[in-house]
Amino acid sequence: SDDKANRAVDANDKPHSHSTNKIKDARVSIICFVLLMVSTIPVVILIRYLSGTDWRTFEIDGTTRKYLYHGPEKGLGENQALVAVLHGFMGNAITLRKDSQFNSVADMHNFAVVYPQGSEDYKGRTFYNVGYEMHRDEVVDDSNFIMELMLFLARENNLSMKHLFVTGFSNGGDIIYQMGCLYPHILAGVAPISGMMLNSVTMSTSCQTPSTIS
Numbered sequence: 001s002d003d004k005a006n007r008a009v010d011a012n013d014k015p016h017s018h019s020t021n022k023i024k025d026a027r028v029s030i031i032c033f034v035l036l037m038v039s040t041i042p043v044v045i046l047i048r049y050l051s052g053t054d055w056r057t058f059e060i061d062g063t064t065r066k067y068l069y070h071g072p073e074k075g076l077g078e079n080q081a082l083v084a085v086l087h088g089f090m091g092n093a094i095t096l097r098k099d100s101q102f103n104s105v106a107d108m109h110n111f112a113v114v115y116p117q118g119s120e121d122y123k124g125r126t127f128y129n130v131g132y133e134m135h136r137d138e139v140v141d142d143s144n145f146i147m148e149l150m151l152f153l154a155r156e157n158n159l160s161m162k163h164l165f166v167t168g169f170s171n172g173g174d175i176i177y178q179m180g181c182l183y184p185h186i187l188a189g190v191a192p193i194s195g196m197m198l199n200s201v202t203m204s205t206s207c208q209t210p211s212t213i214s
Helices: 002-039 043-051 093-100 102-109 142-156 171-182
Strands: 056-060 063-070 082-086 112-116 164-168 189-192
Touching: 056 142, 063 093, 063 102, 063 142, 082 093, 082 102, 082 142, 082 171, 093 102, 093 112, 102 112, 112 142, 142 164, 142 171, 164 171, 171 189
Parallel strands: 082 112, 082 164, 164 189
Antiparallel strands: 056 063, 063 112
């Protein structure tokens, strides 16, 4: 009777063992397939995928700021232009890069483009600080961040210091007026797609002296 009981246990164990082996084989196959696919992906693309995007960082005023940068695929010659493209309130650099297609324009006309990411306000909304009433307690200097970032990229990539341009819309357009007022001696031109010149700009003592800018 003991032999019959042992045979019964063995018989019950075999299907379970066989099923487990099938699961293990399937897992191994999946892992091998994934490794094969990964091995065909360029390392740079894989790193960008795993990290979510190709963010770069810039240290300023004791904080770490983020941005996206693109140089033409055919390479930059010396003294090429740099254009900063600014998103709107609650927007972000990733979506703006995709929607604006500025990378393609940069490739076509051989200039570099940077997408600075705005700050986050007390509600976690992205913005550039231009003196909105709701941001009256915010002290971050986004104009300085954008300008210093552009100067840094121009130096690092041998771009022209005489051909620095800024464009953007909505909140990004508002801060362009502010930057044109603050840095007419540095910027070659500003091009707000949409936006307005706020009282914080028109009433600023920095903007009282007329200056020429494109």
